Amino acid sequence: MSDFLAGVAAAATVAAEHVDAVDRDARFPQEGIDALKDGRALSALADGVPFAEVAEACRVLGRACSATGMVFAMHQIEVACLLSTDEWPWAKGYLAELSREQRLIGSVTSEIGTGGDMGRSISSVEPQPDGTCTLVKQAPTVSYGEYADDFLTTTRRAPDADGGDQVAVMHLRDQTTMQKNGTWDPLGMRGTCSPGFVVSATFAPEQVHPTPYVTLGAETMVPVSHLLWSHLWVGIAVEAFERAKKSVKAAGPNANSVKAQRLSELHNQLSGTRAQLAEAMERWQREYAEPGRPALQTMSATLRHNVLKTSVSRSVASICQGALEITGIAGFRNDSPLAIGRLLRDSLSASLMVSNDRLHETNASLLMVVKEG
Amino acid sequence: MTTPMNDLILSVLSEHGRLPVSPESLGESDDLYAAGMTSHASISVMLGLEDAFDVEFPDRMLTREVFSSIASIRAALNELAAAA
Structure with missing residues (x-):
């Protein structure tokens, strides 16, 4: 190691x-x-x-x-x-x-008024007479917003730019004012502490990422998000699976064979998910290393990166639920070493953070032009 | 420049591009996305072009860049015609 x-x-x-x-x-x-x-x-x-x-x-x-x-x-x-x-x-x-x-970076990507479309912004980089730039963004959620040292924020390139003409700005905590909106009491992923904020920042023009967000997102931000999230979601599923396995083991070899069979079926699902993730990892790393990264500009790449997210997110929630059925009441109890509750609740966030519905809407449209080969 | 190919591209853009301006008012190399074409509309444009020109864009051509201007669309269609 x-x-x-x-x-x-x-x-x-x-x-x-x-x-x-x-x-x-x-x-x-x-x-x-x-x-x-x-x-x-x-x-x-x-x-x-x-x-x-x-x-x-x-x-x-x-x-x-x-x-x-x-x-x-x-x-x-x-x-x-x-x-x-x-x-x-x-x-x-x-x-x-x-x-x-060891500074911690948060991100301000979603915005009130865009309907969850990360590819469009309302706020913009506003050049000031003194040579600095400012931005003000109404964010419905900023993950660990109160705990991040610095922020990467998506916004329109300029006050007169189209909604899809975005850049990413890296601004430091002491360049940023955060006004918290509302409270944080969600079903799962409770420790991420992600309430809404009005984020205001003053920064130098050099702090704007030189790559247009449409390219940065397609090549890096979206695939890396989907790959790293999928890994942590698989981690949740593995933990739920291991708890289910413990409960089957504890029951002994002559106990309920239905549960043992369910465990084997759950293992199928977990193995398929891990294989899908491994394939996506290998392919993205290979395509990212190519000069100019042409393969990552294609719509079939967008489709694949979205499929990874929609598919792994659904599968991990289903694995956690399957684990609950195997562990039975011991898994249903929160005060048990086999408890599945937190894992299940956390796994349910996966299909909502960047809504699967929105990704399926995009994919349904991409499928009309992308050839399966 | 008015050619049958350009007229057909403009008619597809006008039917599917959902642009806030008339495609005829745009320059050859003007960025269609900057002119307000959304990613969603760009997919309708791709389908409209495949239909109008009776071609299929291979995956390597299905990129944002290829559909970003009238000139780049024409170059892609010419490349397909040359390969046919």
């Missing part, structure tokens, strides 16, 4: 100790994140840790505490965006600081 993954395993142990309190109180998983910072895991991608190891870290953390895993995954998505181009001198300086200080 690499030093990086050994550090992540240690952080996962810490996160697991606090997972019930994090879930019960809907509080930020501070202990897990601090342990990741101690292991210098927040700068992993910037320090040259392979993407596949960062993805595996999401899976390991997802098993232990999905909120810690989700915060870690979302942070790495923003780091991947900063690393996506060599043509951004400002990001190089920032990443060196991130590596020194």
Whole structure:
């Protein structure tokens, strides 16, 4: 095991100790994140840790505490965006600081009034007479908004730009004002602490990502999100599966064979999901390494990245529910080592964060032109 | 430049592009997305073009770039015609 993954395993142990309190109180998983910072895991991608190891870290953390895993995954998505181009001198300086200080990056992508379409913005970069730029964005949700050090925010390129003409802006905490809207008491993923905010920032023009968001999203942000989320969701499913397995084992070899058979069926589903994820990982990494990344510009790539998300998100919720049926009342109880409740509730967020309905709407339309081959 | 191919491209854009401006008012190389064509409308345009020109765009041509201007659409259709 690499030093990086050994550090992540240690952080996962810490996160697991606090997972019930994090879930019960809907509080930020501070202990897990601090342990990741101690292991210098927040700068992993910037320090040259392979993407596949960062993805595996999401899976390991997802098993232990999905909120810690989700915060870690979302942070790495923003780091991947900063690393996506060599043509951004400002990001190089920032990443060196991130590596020194283990700063945590949040993202401000959704916006009130766009109907959940991340590919359109209402807010915009507004150049000011003193040479700085500002933006004001009404975000319905900002994951760990109160706990992030810095933010990557999508917005229109300029006040007169079309809604789809977006850029990503990296702004620091001391350049940002966050006005919280409302409360946070969700069904699952409670530790991600993602209420709404009005986000206002003042920043230098060099802090705008040089790649148009339409390209950054297609090549990096969307596939990396779907790949890292899928890893952590699979982590949740693996944990639920292992609890179901414990309950079948505990019942002994001569006990209820229906449960043992159900476990085997659940294993089918889990194996299929992991194989789908492994294939998507291999393909994206290969296509990302190609000069100019032409394959990632195609609609068939968009379709594939969306299918990964819609499919894994549904499957993990179904695996958690299957595990509950196998563990029975022991899994239904929250005060049992076989409890499935939190895992099931957390898994249900998967089809909602970036709505599967919206992705299916896009895919239904892409399917009309993309050839299956 | 008025050619049968350009007229047909303009008619597809006008029928499927859902642009807030008339396609005839746009320059050859003007960015159709900047002119207000959504990704969703661009897919209708692709289908409209396949239908109107009786062609099938291979996956490598199904990119945002290829459908971003009248000139780039014409180049793609010419490439398909040359390969046929």
